[in-house]
Amino acid sequence: MNRRDFLTFAAASVALPAWAHDAPASATQAAPPPADAPLVDHHQHLFSPAIARLLDTGAGGPSVIAAKDMIALLDAAGIRRAVLLSTAYVWGSPSRKIEDEYLKVRAENDFNGAQAALYPDRLLAFCSVNPLKDYALEELERCAALPDLKHGLKLHFGNSDVQLELPEHAARLRQVFAAANAKKMAIAVHMRASVSKHRPYGAAQARIFLEQLLPAAPDVTVQVAHLAGTGPGYGDPPSDEALGVLAEAVAAHDPRTKRLWFDAATMANPDITPPQREKLAQRIRQIGADRVLFGSDAAAGKNLRPRESWAAFRQLPLSEAEFKRIAKNVAPYWK
Template sequence: MKHYSQRAAALIFFLVLAVNLKAQVKPNYYTDYHVHLQDSATVQLGYRMLKAFHLKATKMDSLCFDADTIIGRLDKAKFHSAWIISNAYWFGSPATPVKNEYLEVKKQNDWIAAQAAQYPDRLKAFMSINPLKPYAIKEIERCAVTKRFTGLKLHFANSKVNLFDKAQVKQLQKVFAVANKYKLLLLVHFRNSEKWEGAANTKILLKQILPFAKNTKVVIAHMAGWGGYDRQSDKALRLISAYLHSNKEPGSNLFLDVSAVFPLDENSNHTKSVKRNTTWHQLIALKKQIKKIGTDHIVFGTDWPLIDIGPYIEMLNKNLGEQTTRQILNTRVIAD
């Protein structure tokens, strides 16, 4: 009986130890830094937007995606969290005017906050607006004071931003300043058109706009492009790299996300000239810029529902290598 008791006690000890060890094992804390949700209003407007841009709808364009959808895909990929982005800026786009615009913008921002609130430790809400609208500052402040939002998403292409317009630059300075005031992270789709001068636009961003958000972090989406990779994106990254590593202009709060970069020829309009000129190779140029910038300033993102986590990691592994991909996955951007 004594021998049996000793064996039972030992078994209990090891069971307790195993449970404690299991509790101490932390899940992967990877984050998808670029995720879109879709409610029914977004789906309906999305069809109008696709038509306006002469694009064909896919099955994904007709589906609604909520917080549970995102948590399911995060769990499947063994990811911990995601930045979920409001589609409110769609409702302020000049390409697809809507009735009661500001009301619809508020509805979208409130909806994304409600979705994030279901999983507060895993989903971070990003409000969005067309920064050129008269209500832009008012809406950022309305959302910010609720403390339900981690950041602000700006989409220069969808909002028809022109950085060569001085009045627009002044407005963007105000927007960046109010985001800075409330310590909102900024996620910026920077490229604004097909005919886009990478170097000239980037100079304006770095010199005239970023100084208004010195106390928060800024993530430039799609490696400064808008899908794929071309010469103009490469020119933008050259200046961003120099900015990040300049003693005069420390760039510790500036990051880029790698969402939608692969496949590199995603947008054929941007790659025709590349195919004709065999002296410039997209992947070689991109890898060179990533090395210069450093993976500590590059974060992972999928631009869901464009692609899911697993397939996109496979693309990154194939093109950038597993070591570089792992380093990007480990890069963190956290609100101060």
Template sequence: MRRLSVLLCGILAASHGLVSAAPAVPGAPMADHQQYVYSPAAAAFMSSSTITLRPVSAQDVIPQLDAAGIARAAVLSVAYVYGQPVRSQDEEYERVRAENDWAARQAGEYPERLVALCSVDPLKDYALAELARCAASPEFGRGIRLQPAAGGVMLDDPEQVERLRRVFRSANARRMAIVLQLRETGTREARLLIDQLLPHAPDVPVQVAYAGEREAAPQLAGLAVLADAAARQDPRMRQVWVDVTAFARPGLSAADARRLVRRLRQVGMERVLYGSDAAVGVDVRPREAWAAFRSLPLTDAEAARVANNVMSYLR
């Protein structure tokens, strides 16, 4: 019923010239939980002497979704990048706010299709202020994207861990879902998440994704920590969802595919989310990313369960 209502909304909006409707594709996921947009300023900031990035707008994202038959997507701001130590600069917080607002305007062009999530480096002094600002604005979805690894978080530094706790507590108080991106070497981070962060956000969904290159082994090691906790029915895992973006890639070995499926089954397919990361990983579009996910040794029922999972900030 939810899939039907979303598609009908898109069709009605398209008939009034408001938004393009995603074409029906059998078995397509209802939502893409990890798309990105970034402004010309952010594209220039993230470029280097060897890599030149171009801006990514909502008008770039929508055709990708249409080709995959996906009705809805979260577009994640990249404002957190301004907090990276290697990129320290003047007027940092102003740039963070401007990038978050740019992402919100992009989603506003297709309100029936896109929801913008602001982002912030959780270690920064302004992190709580930006979270509160985003939570109060109707232009943003009810979630915030955090990537502490990008800010150089030190797991053995009690002060930095406490800063993360404060952000978790603030998100929980404002009923903001947390999209947390862990590093490729996520074993220690996964334990930190379970032991020291999840208890401070017991009432909101926490979407865990992995960042990094195509190496599956380190990511699977981090996922194993979460999966084992879920299998033990650890109450701290009650609101945790696993984003399979990092794994929805062609070329995963058969052995790693079997390991991944075993871990996802431990987590529970009802808490596995599809995402494509397509605007950043331009070599893999949503259609191809979903095809790669469907190549995993899942049953049709399991794949359908994942296709129909939608986080609260996209409903």
């Protein structure tokens, strides 16, 4: 999710952002879908009725988004498939006190798996969990045994208040990465540390990720969400600093980055400046277009829907060959 820690559901005590009061996801575009559409939207979310209720502070919350809504949005964009990144970690946010927390985490993951199973040729679900919770490894093991959730694990460092500079947090994350690797589960990770809590983030955290976490999961795809940032837009200096460390490692053919991919969800929105577009394009070229995945994030409120998200991405100063390459990229966990 984007909008710093609000769109990532970091704190329940703060009013929901403007998007939360808008209408449900819809796909009413009359024009035919674009011919150059990506094959896969690698960063999407469903909202179960329970999550929608949790985030409704009384002034209105995000609408339920089910698989049928996602399929309509994909059809409007001309996109064949999507990855559903469970938001079960929201129940485990340290900013909340939730009764029967783990039961709700399980139910949220199961909702995503069941919804994906309705369209098995088009939707793939990842389970999710706050990796610092006592039940994290148990839930990972449970998901790995379920046909509809065994494909991958979504981690959200900002919402879970992961601080990689803390040795105990880094050690815990190594455990989680190793457990996912053992179960052959891909890992999609929102690396950006909490913005609302003003946690440190930048080159130091990216080096820990590179030097300590990636070696713990050498055999599975690791997908860095939002190009190591949060969005919307590409203008957060700490995120660019973190991305720079990873991009340099990829460009240098560091073996630890062999299975490292990046999704660009929410980065190329219409509000970024021309210099930000140039910088974003430079980073994509530094990584290599063959490692960049299209993603658009939750189809809620003011977030761009998949069709509009691809149109905004097409405004970057990249070549047609680079756009074509990114549109055709499919993460290995889909193959």
